[in-house]
Amino acid sequence: MNIYDLTIHELKEKISAGELTPGEIKKAFADRINDVEDKVKSYITVTYELAEAQLKDYENKKEKMLAGIPIAVKDNMSTDGIKTSCASKMLENYKPPYNATVVEKLNEAGAVILGKTNMDEFAMGSSTENSAFFVTHNPWNLNHAPGGSSGGSAAAVAAGECAAALGSDTGGSIRQPASYCGVVGLKPTYGMVSRYGLVAFASSLDQIGPITKDVEDSAILMNVIAGHDPQDSTSIAGKKEDYTKYLKEDVSGMKIGIPEEYFNLEFDEEVKASVLAAVEKLKEVGAEVETVHMTDASYALAAYYVIAPAEASSNLARYDGVRYGLRSEHASDVNEMFTNTRHEGFGEEVKRRIMIGTYALSSGYYDAYYLKAQKVRTLIKDDFDRIFNDFDLILTPTAPSTAIELESKSDPLEMYHTDIFTVPVNIAGVPAMSVPCGFDSSEMPIGLQLIGPHFGEGKIIQAAYTLEKLLNINEKRAEL
Ligand code: GLN
Numbered sequence: 001m002n003i004y005d006l007t008i009h010e011l012k013e014k015i016s017a018g019e020l021t022p023g024e025i026k027k028a029f030a031d032r033i034n035d036v037e038d039k040v041k042s043y044i045t046v047t048y049e050l051a052e053a054q055l056k057d058y059e060n061k062k063e064k065m066l067a068g069i070p071i072a073v074k075d076n077m078s079t080d081g082i083k084t085s086c087a088s089k090m091l092e093n094y095k096p097p098y099n100a101t102v103v104e105k106l107n108e109a110g111a112v113i114l115g116k117t118n119m120d121e122f123a124m125g126s127s128t129e130n131s132a133f134f135v136t137h138n139p140w141n142l143n144h145a146p147g148g149s150s151g152g153s154a155a156a157v158a159a160g161e162c163a164a165a166l167g168s169d170t171g172g173s174i175r176q177p178a179s180y181c182g183v184v185g186l187k188p189t190y191g192m193v194s195r196y197g198l199v200a201f202a203s204s205l206d207q208i209g210p211i212t213k214d215v216e217d218s219a220i221l222m223n224v225i226a227g228h229d230p231q232d233s234t235s236i237a238g239k240k241e242d243y244t245k246y247l248k249e250d251v252s253g254m255k256i257g258i259p260e261e262y263f264n265l266e267f268d269e270e271v272k273a274s275v276l277a278a279v280e281k282l283k284e285v286g287a288e289v290e291t292v293h294m295t296d297a298s299y300a301l302a303a304y305y306v307i308a309p310a311e312a313s314s315n316l317a318r319y320d321g322v323r324y325g326l327r328s329e330h331a332s333d334v335n336e337m338f339t340n341t342r343h344e345g346f347g348e349e350v351k352r353r354i355m356i357g358t359y360a361l362s363s364g365y366y367d368a369y370y371l372k373a374q375k376v377r378t379l380i381k382d383d384f385d386r387i388f389n390d391f392d393l394i395l396t397p398t399a400p401s402t403a404i405e406l407e408s409k410s411d412p413l414e415m416y417h418t419d420i421f422t423v424p425v426n427i428a429g430v431p432a433m434s435v436p437c438g439f440d441s442s443e444m445p446i447g448l449q450l451i452g453p454h455f456g457e458g459k460i461i462q463a464a465y466t467l468e469k470l471l472n473i474n475e476k477r478a479e480l
Contacts, residue, residue: 139478151177192455
């Protein structure tokens with residue numbers, strides 16, 4: 001295997017066996033970026049200066065969890081003095097004066113940060129086509145989208161342009177691109193990973209999580225990034241665990257629910273067959289699988305597309321040209337400056353979300369839309385709680401299809417529909433992972449989603465690890 005194909009745990013083994021040095025590893029990944037970045041276009045910014053500085057510090061960090069491991073970070077996580085654009089013209093030249101907590105944690109753990117990855121503008125989208133700068137291509141087939149909004153992170157992992165990456169997930173943005181790119185993506189329980197320094201999209205839904213080549217790496221990265229942070233008022237104390245202790249092949253007696261209402265939705269037959277075949281494998285090794293009944297996922301989707309835009313319209317009010325980011329040059333007074341800055345700085349989808357959100361929050365419509373959506377949110381959360389009284393996990397497809405072709409979905413509603421299986425999870429605040437389960441007839445990867453109760457990351461990791469060993473497809477890499 002090539003160095004750039006190796007996982008975090010394999011690279012760590014090679015470093016401790018003296019077979020590779022962190023310098024050699026960094027060079028192998030930088031060469032790989034050089035070779036394939038023209039085709040894939042995962043990165044908005046490569047941060048080799050930072051990487052070199054981190055390498056210099058290796059001797060002080062060599063006992064740490066990610067010492068010498070090349071990691072990529074989505075471009076909505078603040079990096080001190082390094083451009084953090086959110087793939088928006090609004091922040092095209094913005095250099096934050098501080099690091100996000102997750103970036104600090106990567107630093108402390110000895111990681112070597114290779115760059116900031118492409119995304120849908122302000123994380124709004126499902127294909128990375130909403131980046132204001134360029135599109136990212138799926139390493140398995142360059143005519144297809146990598147998914148989104150963390151498409152750059154997922155593509156970089158799948159293409160061997162980093163060992164692992166961080167993404168953010170508001171309605172599926174870690175899991176759906178992981179599924180499209182044949183890698184593992186985990187959205188932690190809301191509050192498990194600090195959001196301090198993550199540029200806010202919808203604050204009650206946003207979570208940062210790992211995108212990795214296998215389940216073991218996901219557990220390792222969670223050990224690094226999870227944990228209480230006093231800088232984030234929604235961060236949870238006292239729940240952090242050693243996630244690697246769940247890396248065992250044992251699902252005997254684990255109760256897994258299959259929601260009939262999800263599988264009855266119309267979606268790709270090859271995806272359905274692959275997910276159900278994986279369910280059979282889990283049964284063979286002792287999982288107790290039963291059909292369960294849940295609220296139709298389309299209610300969650302409708303509620304999400306009111307709540308997320310409402311929060312976004314409030315969060316994005318700060319981009320007014322006064323404090324930081326873009327300021328329009330074409331204005332003769334302050335009101336024109338506000339208007340023109342926002343007109344020039346935001347892309348079409350971001351404007352659409354701001355308008356939907358402002359409308360849903362406005363007097364006279366608040367009760368009909370925002371309040372109603374919040375009530376639906378409570379019902380969905382109750383629905384998950386009810387199932388998790390009797391079940392350890394819920395299993396669904398991650399996305400209704402494999403990676404869509406680039407430029408194939410011009411209707412925003414069609415694009416929103418690709419989030420149907422992932423959005424309910426954010427609405428309920430529970431954790432979920434997308435793990436590869438097969439390939440369709442065009443050799444595009446398929447992912448399935450394991451959903452756990454609040455703080456059920458361990459159980460998810462255990463079932464996903466078992467499945468990964470049973471299916472044995474995690475060493476297959478995209479050819480570029
Ligand atoms: N695709 C969804 C959206 O456009 C989710 C995005 C995300 O999780 N950041 O809102």
